[in-house]
Amino acid sequence: MAEIPQMPITVDLEPVQLIAADGTPTTERRYGRDLPSETLSWLYEMMVVTRELDTEFVNLKRQGQLALFASCRGQEAAQVGATACLRKTDWLFPQYRELGAYLVRGIPPGHVGAAWRGTWHGGMEFTKKCCAPMSIPIGTQTLHAVGAAMAAQRLGEDSVTVAFLGDGATSEGDVHEALNFAAVFGAPCVFYVQNNQWAISVPIWKQTVAPSIAHKAIGYGMPGIRVDGNDVLACYGVMAEAAARARSGGGPTLVEAVTYRLGPHTTSDDPSRYRTQEEVDHWAALDPIPRYRTYLQGQGLWSERLEERVAARSKRLRTELRDAVFDAPDVDIDEVFTSVYAEITPGLEAQRQQLRAELARND
Numbered sequence: 001m002a003e004i005p006q007m008p009i010t011v012d013l014e015p016v017q018l019i020a021a022d023g024t025p026t027t028e029r030r031y032g033r034d035l036p037s038e039t040l041s042w043l044y045e046m047m048v049v050t051r052e053l054d055t056e057f058v059n060l061k062r063q064g065q066l067a068l069f070a071s072c073r074g075q076e077a078a079q080v081g082a083t084a085c086l087r088k089t090d091w092l093f094p095q096y097r098e099l100g101a102y103l104v105r106g107i108p109p110g111h112v113g114a115a116w117r118g119t120w121h122g123g124m125e126f127t128k129k130c131c132a133p134m135s136i137p138i139g140t141q142t143l144h145a146v147g148a149a150m151a152a153q154r155l156g157e158d159s160v161t162v163a164f165l166g167d168g169a170t171s172e173g174d175v176h177e178a179l180n181f182a183a184v185f186g187a188p189c190v191f192y193v194q195n196n197q198w199a200i201s202v203p204i205w206k207q208t209v210a211p212s213i214a215h216k217a218i219g220y221g222m223p224g225i226r227v228d229g230n231d232v233l234a235c236y237g238v239m240a241e242a243a244a245r246a247r248s249g250g251g252p253t254l255v256e257a258v259t260y261r262l263g264p265h266t267t268s269d270d271p272s273r274y275r276t277q278e279e280v281d282h283w284a285a286l287d288p289i290p291r292y293r294t295y296l297q298g299q300g301l302w303s304e305r306l307e308e309r310v311a312a313r314s315k316r317l318r319t320e321l322r323d324a325v326f327d328a329p330d331v332d333i334d335e336v337f338t339s340v341y342a343e344i345t346p347g348l349e350a351q352r353q354q355l356r357a358e359l360a361r362n363d
């Protein structure tokens with residue numbers, strides 16, 4: 001029988017925080033803030049670029065260029081911090097709100113745009129960057145992440161996988177199976193829950209009565225940790241630690257990044273129907289971007305030049321996104337079938353013929 005590992009049996013309710021809401025460093029000593037200054041300014045750049053592109057995506061949807069978009073406004077620190085500390089060979093398994101993670105990984109915004117336009121599933125170009133396609137069926141990506149982690153383990157690779165999921169996803173049966181499998185097999189997988197307080201119109205207090213999402217880790221026998229999801233350095237430090245543990249054979253970790261979705265669930269949602277302006281204002285005051293800018297200013301790392309550089313890059317990428325998406329042609333419908341398996345199966349071939357015949361009839 002496998003040896004039963006010793007696990008911590010407590011989870012601190014207080015999230016790890018390295019930068020206080022007013023932008024000053026906290027007294028937290030376990031995680032370092034001493035990253036190279038280029039990395040510190042790059043984190044800022046990525047957060048701002050993410051927010052700017054997020055706005056462009058919303059605009060494109062309003063102009064009828066996209067089918068839908070799920071904004072990550074307010075969650076930039078949680079996504080940029082957690083992805084920036086990983087190796088490029090570590091696999092990301094996103095839900096659908098992870099624009100910041102895609103950008104850190106170097107996925108061109110136009111490819112993300114094609115997925116939201118519905119012209120292209122985003123699979124192959126994402127996978128070149130070790131990023132699985134977006135997952136709309138809630139929680140399914142966690143099983144894929146665990147499977148991929150177990151595969152890496154068996155191949156003797158030292159890559160880790162990160163399953164991005166939301167607070168709502170933690171109520172799904174798939175996520176229970178993924179967490180349990182990962183723990184039992186010591187899979188090098190980090191479960192990164194962005195608790196943005198809402199699952200469409202369902203608030204976190206209706207989602208679970210556990211003390212926190214991170215506390216669920218105790219039942220699975222893995223470490224659980226809460227982190228301030230609006231603090232980019234805390235997210236960086238906590239994910240770096242969890243990834244290092246996974247990489248060195250220490251198994252999975254459940255991280256809960258406490259954050260807030262400042263925008264609607266998607267462009268099809270009106271959040272004023274189910275949440276108060278007071279609540280939004282409370283979280284808007286905890287916005288991760290001005291907080292980190294104040295921190296950089298305090299460290300003497302912010303300058304007008306940095307701001308100009310960031311603005312110029314944002315503008316360039318916004319134009320790149322618009323150019324890639326605007327009036328982009330539909331792709332060949334055959335792609336739906338040819339990208340599933342390396343070789344098309346007889347069942348899929350029959351479906352393809354059926355669709356072709358149907359399309360020919362409608363022409």
Ligand SMILES: Cc1ncc(C[n+]2csc(CCOP(=O)(O)OP(=O)(O)O)c2C)c(N)n1
Pocket residue numbers: 095097136137138165166167168169170196198199200261265
């Ligand atoms: C299996 C499944 N059930 C229901 C839905 C409908 N649905 C879409 S988003 C969502 C809420 C998810 O909330 P959360 O995991 O907190 O992620 P967030 O949208 O807040 O980032 C639901 C229930 C779905 N897409 N898939």
Ligand SMILES: [Mg+2]
Pocket residue numbers: 166167168194195196197198199200
């Ligand atoms: Mg949520």
